[in-house]
Amino acid sequence: MKNLINILILLLMIGNQPIFGQLVEGNVNNLPVHKYTLTIKKEMVEKAGKKVMGMTINGTIPGPKLEFTEGEYAVIYVKNEMDVETSIHWHGILIPNFYDGVPYLTTPPIKPGTTFKYEFPIRQSGTYWYHSHTMLQEQSGVFGSVIIHPKKKALPYDKDLVLMLSDWTNEKPENVLRNLKRGNEWYGIKKGTSTPLNKVIGHGGFGAQLKFWKQRMESADIADVYYPAFLINGKQSVEYPEFKPGEKVRLRIINGSTSTNFWMTFGGQTPLLVSADGKNVVPIPHNKTFIAIAESYDFIITIPENGKIEFRAMAQDGSGTTTTYFGKGKVIPAEIVPKPNKIEMMKKMAKMDMKMGAPALKYRPKKDDRYKMEKKYGMKMPKDTMKMTHSNMDGMTMKKNTMPKMNGMKMGDSKKDKTKMNGMEMYSQYNYDYLKSPVKTAYPKNVPVKNILLNLTGNMNRYIWSMNGVPLSETDNIKISKDTVTRITFNNLTMMPHPMHLHGHFFRVINENGEYSPLKHTVNVPSMGKVTLEFYQNGGDEYGDWFFHCHILYHMISGMARVMSYDTPTDPRMLKYPTSNLMKKVDKYYAWSTLDMASNTAAYNLVASNIRNQFNVSAEYGWNKNLEAEATYEYYLYDYFRVFGGVNIENENRDNLNEISTTAIAGIRYLTPYLLDLDVRVDNKLRPQISLSREIMIFPRTSIFGMYEYQADFGWVNKLDAGSHFEREVTWNAGIEYFLSRDFSLTASYDNRFGAGGGLSIRF
Numbered sequence: 001m002k003n004l005i006n007i008l009i010l011l012l013m014i015g016n017q018p019i020f021g022q023l024v025e026g027n028v029n030n031l032p033v034h035k036y037t038l039t040i041k042k043e044m045v046e047k048a049g050k051k052v053m054g055m056t057i058n059g060t061i062p063g064p065k066l067e068f069t070e071g072e073y074a075v076i077y078v079k080n081e082m083d084v085e086t087s088i089h090w091h092g093i094l095i096p097n098f099y100d101g102v103p104y105l106t107t108p109p110i111k112p113g114t115t116f117k118y119e120f121p122i123r124q125s126g127t128y129w130y131h132s133h134t135m136l137q138e139q140s141g142v143f144g145s146v147i148i149h150p151k152k153k154a155l156p157y158d159k160d161l162v163l164m165l166s167d168w169t170n171e172k173p174e175n176v177l178r179n180l181k182r183g184n185e186w187y188g189i190k191k192g193t194s195t196p197l198n199k200v201i202g203h204g205g206f207g208a209q210l211k212f213w214k215q216r217m218e219s220a221d222i223a224d225v226y227y228p229a230f231l232i233n234g235k236q237s238v239e240y241p242e243f244k245p246g247e248k249v250r251l252r253i254i255n256g257s258t259s260t261n262f263w264m265t266f267g268g269q270t271p272l273l274v275s276a277d278g279k280n281v282v283p284i285p286h287n288k289t290f291i292a293i294a295e296s297y298d299f300i301i302t303i304p305e306n307g308k309i310e311f312r313a314m315a316q317d318g319s320g321t322t323t324t325y326f327g328k329g330k331v332i333p334a335e336i337v338p339k340p341n342k343i344e345m346m347k348k349m350a351k352m353d354m355k356m357g358a359p360a361l362k363y364r365p366k367k368d369d370r371y372k373m374e375k376k377y378g379m380k381m382p383k384d385t386m387k388m389t390h391s392n393m394d395g396m397t398m399k400k401n402t403m404p405k406m407n408g409m410k411m412g413d414s415k416k417d418k419t420k421m422n423g424m425e426m427y428s429q430y431n432y433d434y435l436k437s438p439v440k441t442a443y444p445k446n447v448p449v450k451n452i453l454l455n456l457t458g459n460m461n462r463y464i465w466s467m468n469g470v471p472l473s474e475t476d477n478i479k480i481s482k483d484t485v486t487r488i489t490f491n492n493l494t495m496m497p498h499p500m501h502l503h504g505h506f507f508r509v510i511n512e513n514g515e516y517s518p519l520k521h522t523v524n525v526p527s528m529g530k531v532t533l534e535f536y537q538n539g540g541d542e543y544g545d546w547f548f549h550c551h552i553l554y555h556m557i558s559g560m561a562r563v564m565s566y567d568t569p570t571d572p573r574m575l576k577y578p579t580s581n582l583m584k585k586v587d588k589y590y591a592w593s594t595l596d597m598a599s600n601t602a603a604y605n606l607v608a609s610n611i612r613n614q615f616n617v618s619a620e621y622g623w624n625k626n627l628e629a630e631a632t633y634e635y636y637l638y639d640y641f642r643v644f645g646g647v648n649i650e651n652e653n654r655d656n657l658n659e660i661s662t663t664a665i666a667g668i669r670y671l672t673p674y675l676l677d678l679d680v681r682v683d684n685k686l687r688p689q690i691s692l693s694r695e696i697m698i699f700p701r702t703s704i705f706g707m708y709e710y711q712a713d714f715g716w717v718n719k720l721d722a723g724s725h726f727e728r729e730v731t732w733n734a735g736i737e738y739f740l741s742r743d744f745s746l747t748a749s750y751d752n753r754f755g756a757g758g759g760l761s762i763r764f
Contacts, residue, residue, distance in 0.1 A: 034068050037076075038058060038064070038088070038144075042082050045061060055082065055132075062164050063130070066130070067146075069148070070122055071122060074118070080111065083112050084112060090130050092278050092296070098544075098573060102582070103133060104579055104580075105582050106503075106571075108574070109134065125150035126148055129254045129256055130144055135585060136258075137173075138256075139176070139258040154280065160250050163253045164256045165291070166231045167231070168227060177554055178591075182592045183461055183462075193223075195220075196697040197699075199343060200343055205343045207350065208349070209346065214673045216461070216640065216671060219342060220349060225258075230320045231322055232322045237323045237325075240327075241325075245306075246303060248300055254295075254296045255291045258552070258554070261290065267335075268301075270286065274298050274300055275296075279437070279519045281436055282438050284434060294521075304332065310323060356495070359638050360469060361462075363641075377493045435511065437517065447483075448483070449484065452488045454467045454488060455493050456492045465555040465560035467562055471559025471611055472559050473559065474611075477565035485535070487534040493528065495527050497525060497526050498525045503546045506519040508534050545563050548562045549561035590609060598758055601620055601621065601757060605617070614635075616632045616634065629648070632646030633646060643668055645664070647662060648664075663684050665681050685713070687713045687718075690709070692708050703739075705735055705737065705749075706733065711728065711730075713728070742763070744763070745760070
């Protein structure tokens with residue numbers, strides 16, 4: 001019976017090929033076949049001074065380079081020898097929808113012990129890459145490069161070299177994400193990018209800090225995760241002495257990082273930038289270049305007669321560098337990009353006319369209020385700054401000199417980079433104006449346009465990322481059409497840049513080059529900035545659902561993704577793999593806990609949370625026999641507001657555990673401006689209670705914390721003492737915490753119930 005069903009499905013696919021895809025699958029044109037086999041395993045690897053479990057492809061990280069020539073037919077077998085499912089996405093490659101590699105959306109997951117056959121015609125040339133699209137496997141090593149040579153070389157050069165940038169953590173990626181969701185400051189402390197209060201005050205930024213706190217923001221941020229190593233081709237530093245003087249080398253640079261953008265610089269003669277995201281651009285001498293996650297750039301360098309060229313890639317937040325050297329002899333050093341000053345960034349942002357703190361989680365996710373959100377939050381631009389109509393859509397038609405820039409400079413002008421910057425300089429240095437297509441990319445003016453506004457939104461406190469305040473698990477597909485130009489404006493309302501990638505397509509990134517705006521598959525949207533892109537048709541492959549997401553892996557898996565849909569019938573091969581499985585993976589529960597052991601008390605807290613739901617269990621026991629425990633469930637109505645209910649258990653009298661009282665509780669919890677945690681509740685004895693708590697980092701490893709709680713009993717249920725109109729109970733504590741590591745802290749505190757004490761705090 002099962003075989004009969006499979007035969008019927010196959011016949012249905014063949015008989016309805018025009019319905020299930022515009023491109024006929026298979027090697028129907030008898031193209032030359034180029035085969036590879038990729039085997040994915042779990043193996044112990046050492047990348048940053050410690051052996052940890054990684055995921056290798058054919059025994060290496062990154063995986064092997066796959067080389068093709070335009071016009072070939074690729075057949076790639078992916079063998080999964082792990083105990084978990086996996087996948088491979090072909091990043092930037094024009095490909096039939098079924099082989100795009102997003103499990104449960106376009107392609108079946110590769111189950112443990114099985115092999116999946118990818119096959120597709122090679123319809124392009126350029127520098128691309130591949131990586132897993134299953135949970136956080138990319139961070140563990142499942143990625144590699146793809147080079148597609150053109151039928152005819154357009155530029156003269158002697159040799160090719162792939163440089164794949166990546167970041168490496170010795171932690172399990174799941175633990176990294178769990179740590180981000182619990183709001184632990186350790187990563188910023190570890191890499192020296194945190195902004196404790198003493199530094200803020202020392203740089204004259206206290207007023208700016210108050211403005212940030214008022215909008216529920218800690219400070220300007222650049223990157224989330226601490227990495228002990230940044231790598232090129234799997235190594236922290238690598239040399240290529242085999243290149244000879246006078247040789248022209250085409251460097252194909254791919255940023256295969258999980259969450260790190262880089263500034264790239266070269267020593268010696270300015271290199272020639274010739275390609276971006278696999279597409280040729282008008283060659284331009286260009287040195288200091290920003291490369292976002294998932295982007296690729298090709299440069300041609302000339303090996304000098306004497307000396308070796310240094311290539312430097314510095315993490316955007318200045319937390320580390322990786323280097324490569326070409327040739328022999330004395331090092332010709334690359335420019336060292338100054339580390340960013342987050343406090344100065346914060347001060348500049350505070351002076352601008354902007355409102356921050358757009359919600360990452362809305363009360364009514366189905367309500368379309370994206371334009372209201374755009375108007376309320378972000379940068380306020382002059383009305384005449386940007387005029388845009390489709391009739392003159394050579395790009396966005398901009399009034400001359402109205403788009404804020406850094407004294408008119410373009411990115412990469414290292415001399416002007418050093419000038420004092422104001423206004424929009426933190427954004428203008430990330431524009432794409434230096435990229436120009438060698439051919440016109442504008443679409444016919446008579447084609448209708450669908451405008452889509454996507455506000456990029458995030459909540460660093462809970463680590464939820466979304467678009468228009470709605471994470472992936474709560475969205476509908478965005479419908480697109482082959483007969484319409486889809487124009488998307490990204491409006492970044494967060495403190496971090498977001499590299500946005502559309503699967504299976506190239507789009508125009510609208511810049512000052514108008515009709516010659518470049519084609520890309522990934523675009524960086526700077527913090528509090530805007531970028532507009534557009535695409536039309538897809539080379540005959542206008543079929544299926546295509547993933548569209550932030551390529552910071554931890555942002556994507558936390559909700560910053562959408563699905564672009566041509567609204568075609570579901571591929572029969574995917575009927576056994578419902579997209580609900582994809583949604584479950586981006587709305588997982590993560591759990592963490594804390595154990596405090598001090599000379600005056602012991603306390604335990606457990607939290608299990610997904611996007612909307614959270615379970616809390618807490619207990620504390622004072623050495624004076626004062627016991628209190630609580631279990632609650634809470635539901636987030638939006639970012640800062642949730643309702644909860646549960647039970648509270650405590651002893652009625654201090655120094656006596658014989659009388660235990662259990663009460664039901666219900667109330668609201670709210671994160672107020674200035675980041676105060678407010679808890680308002682009432683129990684089944686009709687006793688109202690209010691509490692406030694706050695923690696502030698005052699030195700690089702040191703935080704202070706405090707809590708005040710007030711409960712009143714008006715005798716509506718309990719009997720009060722004669723002559724009393726109400727009874728009250730006040731609880732408060734204050735303390736200091738010194739971070740030893742991600743998991744351990746020293747604490748000292750005073751509690752009005754337990755007195756003074758000190759001890760150890762352990763995080764799980």
